[in-house]
Amino acid sequence: MSTYRLKNLLSPRSIALVGGSLRQNSVGRAILENVRKSGFTGDFGLVNSRYSEISGVSAVRSLNQLAFVPELIVVTAPRGSVPELIDQAGGLGAAGALIVTSGLGHGRGSLAEQAERAAQKYGMRLIGPNCMGIMMPEGRLNASFAAHMPCAGSLALISQSGAIAAGMVDWAAQRDVGFSGIVSIGDQLDVDVGDLLDYFALDGKTRAILLYIEAIKDARKFMSAARAAARIKPVVVVKSGRAVQGAMAAATHTGALAGADAVYEAAFRRAGVLRVSDLRELFDCAETLGRVESPTGKRLAILTNGGGIGVLAVDRLVELGGIAASLAQDSREKLDAVLPPTWSGSNPVDVVGDADAARYTAALEVLLSDPSNDAVLVMNVQTALASANGIAMAVSELVSTYRKQHRRWAKPVLAAWIGADQTIIETLSSASIPNYPTEDDAVRGFMHLVRHREVKEALAAVPPEMPVSFTPDIETARGIVLAALADGRTWLDPVEIKRLLEAYDISMVQTFAASDVDQAVSCATQLFDQGATVVLKILSRDIVHKSDVGGVVLNLTSPQAVRAAAHDIMSRAQKLRPDARISGVIVQAMVVRAKARELIMGIADDPTFGTVIVFGRGGTAVEIINDKALALPPLDLHLARDLVERTRVSRLLRAYRDVPAVKPDAVAMVLVKLAQMAADLPEIRELDINPLLADESGVLAVDARVAIGKAAPKFKGSGPSNFAVRAYPTQWERHLQIKDGWRIVARPIRPEDEPLIHEFLKHVTADDLRLRFFAPIKEFTHEFIARLTQLDYARAMAFVAFDEASQDLVGVVRIHSDSIYENGEYAILLRSDLKGKGLGWALMQLIIEYARSEGLKVISGDVLQENIVMLDMCRQLGFEVKTDPMEHDLCNVKLRL
Numbered sequence: 001m002s003t004y005r006l007k008n009l010l011s012p013r014s015i016a017l018v019g020g021s022l023r024q025n026s027v028g029r030a031i032l033e034n035v036r037k038s039g040f041t042g043d044f045g046l047v048n049s050r051y052s053e054i055s056g057v058s059a060v061r062s063l064n065q066l067a068f069v070p071e072l073i074v075v076t077a078p079r080g081s082v083p084e085l086i087d088q089a090g091g092l093g094a095a096g097a098l099i100v101t102s103g104l105g106h107g108r109g110s111l112a113e114q115a116e117r118a119a120q121k122y123g124m125r126l127i128g129p130n131c132m133g134i135m136m137p138e139g140r141l142n143a144s145f146a147a148h149m150p151c152a153g154s155l156a157l158i159s160q161s162g163a164i165a166a167g168m169v170d171w172a173a174q175r176d177v178g179f180s181g182i183v184s185i186g187d188q189l190d191v192d193v194g195d196l197l198d199y200f201a202l203d204g205k206t207r208a209i210l211l212y213i214e215a216i217k218d219a220r221k222f223m224s225a226a227r228a229a230a231r232i233k234p235v236v237v238v239k240s241g242r243a244v245q246g247a248m249a250a251a252t253h254t255g256a257l258a259g260a261d262a263v264y265e266a267a268f269r270r271a272g273v274l275r276v277s278d279l280r281e282l283f284d285c286a287e288t289l290g291r292v293e294s295p296t297g298k299r300l301a302i303l304t305n306g307g308g309i310g311v312l313a314v315d316r317l318v319e320l321g322g323i324a325a326s327l328a329q330d331s332r333e334k335l336d337a338v339l340p341p342t343w344s345g346s347n348p349v350d351v352v353g354d355a356d357a358a359r360y361t362a363a364l365e366v367l368l369s370d371p372s373n374d375a376v377l378v379m380n381v382q383t384a385l386a387s388a389n390g391i392a393m394a395v396s397e398l399v400s401t402y403r404k405q406h407r408r409w410a411k412p413v414l415a416a417w418i419g420a421d422q423t424i425i426e427t428l429s430s431a432s433i434p435n436y437p438t439e440d441d442a443v444r445g446f447m448h449l450v451r452h453r454e455v456k457e458a459l460a461a462v463p464p465e466m467p468v469s470f471t472p473d474i475e476t477a478r479g480i481v482l483a484a485l486a487d488g489r490t491w492l493d494p495v496e497i498k499r500l501l502e503a504y505d506i507s508m509v510q511t512f513a514a515s516d517v518d519q520a521v522s523c524a525t526q527l528f529d530q531g532a533t534v535v536l537k538i539l540s541r542d543i544v545h546k547s548d549v550g551g552v553v554l555n556l557t558s559p560q561a562v563r564a565a566a567h568d569i570m571s572r573a574q575k576l577r578p579d580a581r582i583s584g585v586i587v588q589a590m591v592v593r594a595k596a597r598e599l600i601m602g603i604a605d606d607p608t609f610g611t612v613i614v615f616g617r618g619g620t621a622v623e624i625i626n627d628k629a630l631a632l633p634p635l636d637l638h639l640a641r642d643l644v645e646r647t648r649v650s651r652l653l654r655a656y657r658d659v660p661a662v663k664p665d666a667v668a669m670v671l672v673k674l675a676q677m678a679a680d681l682p683e684i685r686e687l688d689i690n691p692l693l694a695d696e697s698g699v700l701a702v703d704a705r706v707a708i709g710k711a712a713p714k715f716k717g718s719g720p721s722n723f724a725v726r727a728y729p730t731q732w733e734r735h736l737q738i739k740d741g742w743r744i745v746a747r748p749i750r751p752e753d754e755p756l757i758h759e760f761l762k763h764v765t766a767d768d769l770r771l772r773f774f775a776p777i778k779e780f781t782h783e784f785i786a787r788l789t790q791l792d793y794a795r796a797m798a799f800v801a802f803d804e805a806s807q808d809l810v811g812v813v814r815i816h817s818d819s820i821y822e823n824g825e826y827a828i829l830l831r832s833d834l835k836g837k838g839l840g841w842a843l844m845q846l847i848i849e850y851a852r853s854e855g856l857k858v859i860s861g862d863v864l865q866e867n868i869v870m871l872d873m874c875r876q877l878g879f880e881v882k883t884d885p886m887e888h889d890l891c892n893v894k895l896r897l
Helices: 006-010 027-038 079-092 111-122 162-175 193-201 219-230 253-257 260-271 279-289 307-319 329-338 357-369 388-409 422-430 439-459 474-486 494-503 517-529 559-576 637-645 648-653 666-680 751-761 766-773 782-789 839-853 868-876
Strands: 014-018 043-047 057-060 072-075 096-099 125-127 133-136 141-144 152-159 179-184 208-213 235-239 274-276 299-304 375-381 413-418 511-514 534-539 552-556 584-589 597-606 610-617 628-631 684-695 698-701 704-708 734-737 743-748 796-803 809-817 823-830 858-864 880-883 890-896
Touching: 006 096, 006 125, 006 133, 006 193, 014 027, 014 141, 027 141, 072 079, 079 096, 079 111, 096 111, 111 125, 152 162, 152 193, 162 179, 162 208, 162 279, 162 422, 179 193, 193 208, 193 219, 208 279, 219 235, 219 260, 219 439, 235 260, 235 279, 260 274, 260 628, 274 279, 274 439, 279 439, 299 307, 299 357, 307 375, 307 439, 329 357, 357 375, 357 388, 375 388, 375 439, 388 413, 388 422, 413 422, 413 439, 474 494, 474 666, 474 704, 494 511, 494 704, 511 517, 517 534, 517 559, 517 584, 534 559, 552 559, 559 584, 597 648, 597 666, 610 637, 610 648, 610 666, 628 637, 637 648, 637 666, 666 684, 666 698, 734 839, 743 839, 751 782, 751 796, 751 809, 766 823, 796 839, 809 839, 823 839, 839 858, 839 868, 858 868, 868 880, 868 890
Parallel strands: 014 043, 014 072, 043 057, 072 096, 096 125, 152 179, 152 208, 208 235, 235 274, 299 375, 375 413, 823 858
Antiparallel strands: 133 141, 133 179, 511 584, 534 552, 534 584, 597 610, 597 684, 610 628, 684 698, 684 704, 734 743, 743 796, 796 809, 809 823, 858 890, 880 890
16 A cells, blocks of 8 residues: 555544543553644544543544544554444544554454454555554654654654654654654554655655664565665664574575574665664664765764774774775875874874864864865863863854855764763754764764665666576476476475576586485496596485485495495484485585685575575585575676675685685676576575585586475565565567567666666757656766666566667656556657657557556556647547646646556
8 A cells, every 4th residue: 555645644634532541641641642732733633432521622422423524543442442433434534543552463353354444445544553653743743652742853763663662752852853753553454664664755854764673564565665765865774583583494504594684684785774783773873864964985084082082983983894084185284283293193183182172173174174084073082171062062063164165065074972961962963963972883873874875876786787698498497396396295306406407507516316225336337437536425305414414425436435335324324314214325426626615505485575595605514604695586796796795705705825716706696596596486495505616617516405395475466476576577578560660679677777778868859858857957867867777666667678670779668656556657758860650659558568467557647738749649549638737738648447
């Protein structure tokens, strides 16, 4: 449902509180008092079947006795009455309900399900149940039982915990931090985190969004909403339950490594969400993001009157990935002129313990004008030699003046006053200077800003194109998996695994499956004839880790040695694991690559986010080493490289001493291929390659396990149903023939199309650009084009059309659905020199076909009255064309599907 009717709930013109209470310290009484104190200016009514008046407010017995129809009802009534109240409110025309009442249960037949059905009947939205309520300071609405009402500001808080939301309110009251909205969502019967992310992402009063999450209800919806929001503004999350491992029963190494919290970490990273570890860090993040913009880089200048604390700040900065800024020669000379000879002479700029306000401001002016830094941290350790409050006032005045002079280009200024009292905090806060109790907190605050900038850049980055040489043999791979499932098996045998990997161009050591000793000798003889040494491994679906039962014997060089080893392996396995089914042994060529690195990679299944790709250092002690990173598919080379770089073993892939570097992108390409395999074959539940040997010649899989099962769709919508992030929709690639035999290739747009779009726009006249964008366009920035090319295919689609002969980009058509996926707004742009050849008609038909397949009900758009050609084509395609009632130079066009 997303933002449908959310404005009615969060900015209602009328409210009815259903419940209330005469009891002091009750939830109903607290909410009644808070609504009154907040100064809500709309219609307000109280509904209570037992009392005609509560706390001086008249009450009616039922909703239909109110003199108005409330947009929002706030329910604190007993749980048994909630479904009926929702039904009554919906019948009257209420837009939604905030259900504070708890104990409605879950699942089939529960009160919660009854309330949900009643709401769906009338298109009502529900927040809660079991929540603290909502606070919208700008709208003077406090429909919660929090102890305080925060002041208006630019932070939005979405919390699954009422206690956390209340704690944020108390903290904000002390720090003079304001909120655009605080919503406690409770059990998320309807409105969830994704809905509210969509709402606050487009809210002009919200500068940053804070999340407290315990569990995600709809992973694909969350990922879509979070990625969209993070492109616009910072999204910061605290996720509880970090120590809970959700994959303890995993059958493979990769499954065991993909613990629940690690998967959440990967999801937040993919979505561009900044994760912090605890509430204190969330508060600090709010302090920073609510006051200043992100810097252009990560070079921090530090101004302090204490050398020791300055060094501590630099240490923390470097640990967190920041850079201690150098001082330009000109700045050094200016500082020499205004500081005593004993100043530090470098960054951190130590202005000495007796520094007063004048010395601080003189040094700060120099640092603010120095191009060698991106931000300035001002620190003060209180002494008896100068007034800490006076210094804070002087710094605040200087920063305010500096910001007025530079406006958009002002550097962030942060502060840490050690031992500051409330007066100093208020002085700095009133100047919108983020301030912290310690140097550690301040440096973390700066790095939050840096991380946000890096996240935005990553979301707008252009990933490299997939190598055209990779074309998987999907039919062969699918046949292997389906045949094993038809045989009633849940594991592929080693020979099947080798064929599966090779279908995706992943090399594996030569492998045979032998059911007895004689067959093992026969298979080994073939390898001996090729000059290879042999390794034997136990073959059993019930023995997960072969080395645990002595099930691996290396360096076998003769048939006699193979016979003895095969006998020993199977006997030992039967003795140590009498319950296991022993199918024989695996016979492989022994691979000796002295300078190869042992890696692990594979596919795991998470109950919330679906398929996860795992990479790390391999070997038998993989869980003990625990050097791993996770990512949500689909992957391109850019994302695969990032996944590799997040591990410690990535450093070993580079050259060192006499060890050559691993072949460039060889490891990353295997990860891309595994992600593609997961998309093509949802029947793969877990896949584990361990070890994967990597050296300068490439990569080679030595051992692998693959668990399979019937495909179980996890997410609704098109694309791989096991992916929380919707994959590139290859099924929409088309070959079109239009007027005069002109052949066109149309396909969904890709992130790497950005250079093509820039070139395409050179062939569109200024007048055609004005007709498309409704205003003259002088320049198309990287950020602007990146937002056009990097689509969330769960929400939007754009087709790019190429001349089949020349491969030139000749047209683009796009559609973006509304929040309830009923109406899609379209836009189209063609090369100006190729208009009138039927290309626009063909692309419009393609986007209409796509909209129908997605279940959209309406396609709409706005067209300038002077764009006669487009309006005529719309009429021919069956669109209704009407003049916009507000802007008469526009026409609204609409096609009902």
